[in-house]
Amino acid sequence: MKKVLQYVSLAFFSMLWVIGCHPILSREALELGLTEDSYRYGDLYRLSNLPQFKERTEACPKKFVNTPSKNNIALYIIGDSFTEKQRIDQRDFNVKSYLRTHWNDSLEVQLNPEQRNILILETVERHFREHFAVPVRTLKISQASVKSPLANEAPQPKSWDAILHESEEALASFVFSSDFFLKIKEWKAALNLAWFGRHNDQVAISPDGKNILFCWDTDSTRITSSFNAFPDTELNKLIKGVNATKDYYLSLGFDEVYLAIIPNKTSIVAPEMGNYNHLVERVQNHPALRTPIIDVWGLFNQHSTEVYALSDTHWSCYGQGIWLQKVNEVVK
Structure with a gap:
């Protein structure tokens, strides 16, 4: 037995x-x-398990579900997690066709010269310096046959350590994502914070205790941080990189190229946590910038308590709606 x-x-x-x-x-x-989905309460709650920052993520409404576009606009986005397909798709835009790819993926497409082809370079603030430090060639334009817009080039093989790490994380998420196990994790996280002032080292808590933040945004030693030194020499080099990217894609057949920087959550809700480097403002107001921008900085500051999710690094439906409205004004 x-x-x-x-x-x-x-x-x-x-x-x-x-x-x-x-x-x-x-x-x-x-x-x-x-x-259950381990991200259903947000990525920052997933890391911290702090119950005061637990909020179920909801799908945002789509504006153009039953109103197919009659225009002749093809919208392309090179973007990061803010525009991934779980959050944004063609139903959010008043366009005839839509294609989005990630900064780390390489994709080959063929532009239709009879369409108005618009490219948006969407990047969260924390990765702007990395994205434009080297020439951007994520989208490749084919002059011959059209490749499937979903058929990215074969991904680079991963190391064995990376495979093991991903497998371990996936297994833990699969087994311990139920509300029962989350409640146990919450008790432990709450006790650690209340008794020892400690929490997961991947997150930070704002001085007023009202916001949970990603450590990549708050740790001033990281290039991704809102508080990392950002000298004018580097800024000038990056502006040249943005302009060169715009010129490159215009030369390949795009009619318009825009830059869209999504502010770090920390930059909006807790800039007092350090010496803020004002990256977004300095880029967007730089006199040498020749690339038109999709600007949400002012509106995000005006509505700082509403534009980001409580338990996530990403925007709320309200914040997402502000950005989508700005994009749709551009393509109108």
């Missing part, structure tokens, strides 16, 4: 391991309700 239990346990936990580590099987398990 003991051996039977051992074999049953081995088979059960082996099955959990396989399902949890396999992306397709884990996705199927999620759709069947066998597990």
Whole structure:
């Protein structure tokens, strides 16, 4: 009987391991309700498990669901997580066609010269310095046959350490994402904060205790931080990189190229936590910038308590709506 239990346990936990580590099987398990999305309460809550920053993320309404566009506009976005498909898709824009790719992916497309082709370079503030430190060539324009807009080039092979890390994280998310386990994690996180003043080292809490933030934005030693020194010499070089990117894509057939910098959550809700480098303002107001911008800085500051999600690094539906309205004004 003991051996039977051992074999049953081995088979059960082996099955959990396989399902949890396999992306397709884990996705199927999620759709069947066998597990829950570990990001359903936001990425910062997922890291910290602090109950005061627990808020379920909701899908934002789509403005152009039943109103297919009659214009002849093709919108392209090179973007980061703010414009990933789970948040934004073609139903958010008044355009005839839409294609978005990530900064780290390489994609080949063919432009239709009979359309008005618009490219938006969307970057969160924390990654602006990295994105424009080298020439941007993410979108490649084919002069021959059209490749499928969803067929990115083959990804670079990952290291064994990276594979193990991702598998371990995926397994933990698969097994311990239920509300039962989250409640236990919340008790532990709350006790650590109340008794020892400690929390997950990937997050920071604003001085007033009302906002949870990503450490990449608050740690002044990181180039991604709102408080990392940003000299004029580097700024001038990056402005040249932005302008060169615009000129490059205009030469390939795009009719318009825009820059859209999404402010770090920290820059809007807690700039007093350090010596803010004012990256967004300095870039957008630079006299040498020849690239038109999609500017949300002023409106985000006016509505600082509403534009970001409580438990996430990303914007709320209100903040997302501000940006989408600005984009749709451009393509109108």
